[in-house]
Amino acid sequence: MTPPTAAMKNIYFPLLFLSLVLLSACEELFEYHPNQIRLSKDERDLTAHNLKRLQNQQPGDTLHLLVMGDTQRFYDAASAFVDKANTFPYIDFVIHQGDISDFGMSQEFRWVHDIMKRLKWPYLTVVGNHDLLANGRKVYQQMYGAFNYSFDYGHTRFVFIDTNSLEYNYNGKVPDIDWLSRQLLHQESATWCQAIAVSHIPPYDNDFDTALEEAFHSTLKESERVQLSLHGHIHGFRADFRYDDDVLYLATSTVKEREFTYLKVWEGGYSFERVAY
Template sequence: MNHQLNHLKSTLLPFSFLLLLAIFTTSCDTLFQYNPNEIVLKDSEKDLNNKNLERIKSLPVKDTLRFILMGDTQRWYDESADFVKSANDQHGISFVLHAGDISDFGISQEFKWVNEIMLKLKYPYLTVIGNHDMVANGPIVYARMYGPMNYSFEFGDNKFIFINTNSREYAFDGSVPNLNWLRAQLTNNPSNKNAIVVAHVPPFDADFDPALEKKYASILAGDPNVKFSLYGHQHTFKDGEFYNDSVHYFLTTSMGARGYMVVTTWKGGYKVDRIEY
């Protein structure tokens, strides 16, 4: 009996070793994730905002720009896939803006799943970070996968300014949003392009630092190039001049609610349409 057990052990151990060896050497491109907090990205999944900005820069510039504002994807993968189909049916779209909460728990696999869905878009897409994207290792994943939390770019008659407004995740310490950076971005606009601020948490939300709310709103209202600003977070369509200062705030709904916005801009003007799919 002992002889049989020893023989069985001697047979299984080499087999187990060979199996593990085969798993690790099956393909140089195979990526393994043993811990949900582990961050393993392919090169094609890194620095996506910059890669998509390069695509946007190659697009023809027209007098009128049409783009899509979408909201929280989180765990609504089927609904996000349906969004892509609906967005691809829109006409004259240059790019898509994701207003944050790409993930639900800040896990790298969530970001990867959403990106796989978004790759089926006919258009490049850009993101701003949401509060759910800041859970666990989310900020590290976002930085590696998409890039800086605060950034801007110009296209035609428009300057887009993406800013992190997830104040609660910083314990309302006065650092987020970075108002000095925002002010500098708005000031650096010598051609007086339409200045479009894009963020996740709107200033009138409880997750926005209450000590910075009025300062933020006054910075936007104090710039004549800011006509409107774009957000997600509240999982519902909403819009209005919440501070009676001529700046219109638009919130798009979540993918779970199956809606998004199509924004049309031209020099000094704009139009926003709600789309349900």
């Protein structure tokens, strides 16, 4: 093989360098496979990150929360939600009711987070059934964290729980009733006096394991600490005492409908308002 001449080197090596630069840039723009997980450092462990932000806040006697529904592919509506949310003078945190993604692809999660990180307030998520599709389980765990988690903020404990029973073939383990019950056990030394349950699928929906429906409600009721259970999934607003007068099941519509719930919580009570944008 004839060695390259000096002229050839002057053309070849710059082209090779340019090709490598372009390939590197393309890696940031495209995924080689739809199930590939490519997350930057600031896109990982977002639940822990936002809980740390909460720890640096001082909760008042009344908590001010915004609750948003499924984002899926409704990126323009999600962006408009953030714009509206940022007009509030003060919000403690935002709750995303799940179905962050539509197909469980990492790029979908990243696109939504790129929108949500513009919020002036911390945001916390619960896993939705669409978030468990394809490689979504791994993406959610790496990007946000555990499917089931709880935390205390002021006088209230918030319990986020995976209720996507269908995605587990109704195996009798989702939602995890034992785990839920433990989170609602109240110790005398506890700083919280009441709790709010947060999940994607409400217990009356067909995607919820009917064998666990009664146990879910009974666990909330018998704790004597829960008056309110928050949900998404049904793509519409719904607020009713489904089983008795003890626990209100409040579902917030998808952002596609351009509305969210403004929730105020104080010791022993709450109020909510539907906000259009």
